[in-house]
Amino acid sequence: MIPQPFLNTIATKHHLSKAELEVLSLAMEGESIGAIADLLKISEDAVRKRLSEVYHKFQIVGRGPVKLPQLQRQLMKQYQEQLKAQGDLALNISLGTSYHLTQPQINNSMDWDGAPDVSVFYGRATELALLKDWIVNQGCRLVSLLGIGGVGKTVLGVRLAHQIQEHFESLIWRSLYFAPSLQEFLDQLIKVLSLNKETPNLNTVDQQISWLVSYFRSYRCLVIVDGFESILSRGKLAGTYREGYDNYGKFLKRIGEEPSKSCVIITSREKINEISYLQGETSRVKSLKVEGLGEDARFLLKEKGLSAEENWQQLIEDYRGNPLMLKLVAATIQEVFDGNVKDFLETTFFTHDVTGFVRELLDQLSELEAKIIVQMANEKEPIILQQLRENLSGVSSQDVISAVASLRQRALVEKSRDGFTLPPVIRATLGNGYHLPN
Numbered sequence: 001m002i003p004q005p006f007l008n009t010i011a012t013k014h015h016l017s018k019a020e021l022e023v024l025s026l027a028m029e030g031e032s033i034g035a036i037a038d039l040l041k042i043s044e045d046a047v048r049k050r051l052s053e054v055y056h057k058f059q060i061v062g063r064g065p066v067k068l069p070q071l072q073r074q075l076m077k078q079y080q081e082q083l084k085a086q087g088d089l090a091l092n093i094s095l096g097t098s099y100h101l102t103q104p105q106i107n108n109s110m111d112w113d114g115a116p117d118v119s120v121f122y123g124r125a126t127e128l129a130l131l132k133d134w135i136v137n138q139g140c141r142l143v144s145l146l147g148i149g150g151v152g153k154t155v156l157g158v159r160l161a162h163q164i165q166e167h168f169e170s171l172i173w174r175s176l177y178f179a180p181s182l183q184e185f186l187d188q189l190i191k192v193l194s195l196n197k198e199t200p201n202l203n204t205v206d207q208q209i210s211w212l213v214s215y216f217r218s219y220r221c222l223v224i225v226d227g228f229e230s231i232l233s234r235g236k237l238a239g240t241y242r243e244g245y246d247n248y249g250k251f252l253k254r255i256g257e258e259p260s261k262s263c264v265i266i267t268s269r270e271k272i273n274e275i276s277y278l279q280g281e282t283s284r285v286k287s288l289k290v291e292g293l294g295e296d297a298r299f300l301l302k303e304k305g306l307s308a309e310e311n312w313q314q315l316i317e318d319y320r321g322n323p324l325m326l327k328l329v330a331a332t333i334q335e336v337f338d339g340n341v342k343d344f345l346e347t348t349f350f351t352h353d354v355t356g357f358v359r360e361l362l363d364q365l366s367e368l369e370a371k372i373i374v375q376m377a378n379e380k381e382p383i384i385l386q387q388l389r390e391n392l393s394g395v396s397s398q399d400v401i402s403a404v405a406s407l408r409q410r411a412l413v414e415k416s417r418d419g420f421t422l423p424p425v426i427r428a429t430l431g432n433g434y435h436l437p438n
Helices: 004-013 018-028 033-040 044-057 064-086 125-137 153-167 182-193 205-218 247-257 273-278 294-303 309-318 323-337 341-347 352-362 367-377 385-391 397-409 424-430
Strands: 090-094 098-102 142-146 170-175 221-226 263-268 285-289 414-416 419-421
Touching: 004 018, 004 064, 004 205, 018 033, 018 044, 018 064, 033 044, 044 064, 125 142, 125 153, 125 285, 142 153, 142 247, 142 273, 153 170, 153 221, 153 263, 170 182, 182 205, 182 247, 205 247, 247 263, 247 273, 273 285, 294 309, 294 323, 309 323, 309 341, 323 341, 323 352, 352 424, 367 385, 367 397, 367 424, 385 397, 385 419
Parallel strands: 142 263, 142 285, 170 221, 221 263
Antiparallel strands: 090 098, 414 419
């Protein structure tokens, strides 16, 4: 893999124009003619014309598809010769000023600090296949795994990373559970990727981001950032950053927008605005909403040793296949009902552990979201937006819509043809003496 600074130098030597260098850089990253045209917003014919000029200036002969491999071999040979002659290649990273850094060594390391064990894993074949296609085949550089707490985003992220790690030179797993500042977080990444060698003059967040963006352009790195909701605000609509953490958005925006050989995967209970804006069918930024296990939850209940299998489906549906909630309730069923699901369902629906977990989710809500949840809990049938607006006097339609959308993002409200309603676990919690915070 040839770093961009070397391409810049060699392009100057061969008198390439800026437009020709852009096409060459993307072609060296493995981009197709169509992808380059999309990225540069030019026609495919224009891409071919610029490449033809590049081949001419590098004296590449031949026809059709054989030219690019010839050029790649030529450039790689020159790059290796320069490395051998100079030892370390100076990297010029444009951070508003020129910085000379020692060429990073390829890390070839896997840093799983804080990642959980996933030796027990249920289902998710469809999700894994889709994510692998996005990252390995389509070259996505920013992917988010979104879903309610306990649904299995972290476990899915670990299993995915294990399955695709062979496609990357470096892998770093990091959790935001303790809410590090962006500068602290980026400093950790840079130390791992630079093998703890000194990286001078990376004193600001912008400089750190630029260093990483440059590194990601040259090397294939997989970075998994778990628990993004830890830096989001309580008591506000989903996706709102805590005070002092807005610059994480700048980091994600640059990762999502700039060409890269690497991929950053985010897990979060809430949507991430920068990813929502950038994602699309043809974009290299994607989001996957992680749902419950569905039928695969039966493997979990079987592993927990539960009986009365004819009642398992009701339990799975009531808890929406949420692995953590099912594990919590399974423990009580074993301890109190000798593992009999039928006896449990005939006696109660909730357990203390599940109630505590759901209350934690509800405590994150904004004041308006809390009011809407209460309104829905008072209704036996699904409620439509017009009813909500009428019941919430003094609240604008736009605010109601935003709050409902936020609740949907949090997976705390469900939508059907007849309107909006609450999942059984949320309704049961509100009916079990729990009062939302004011």
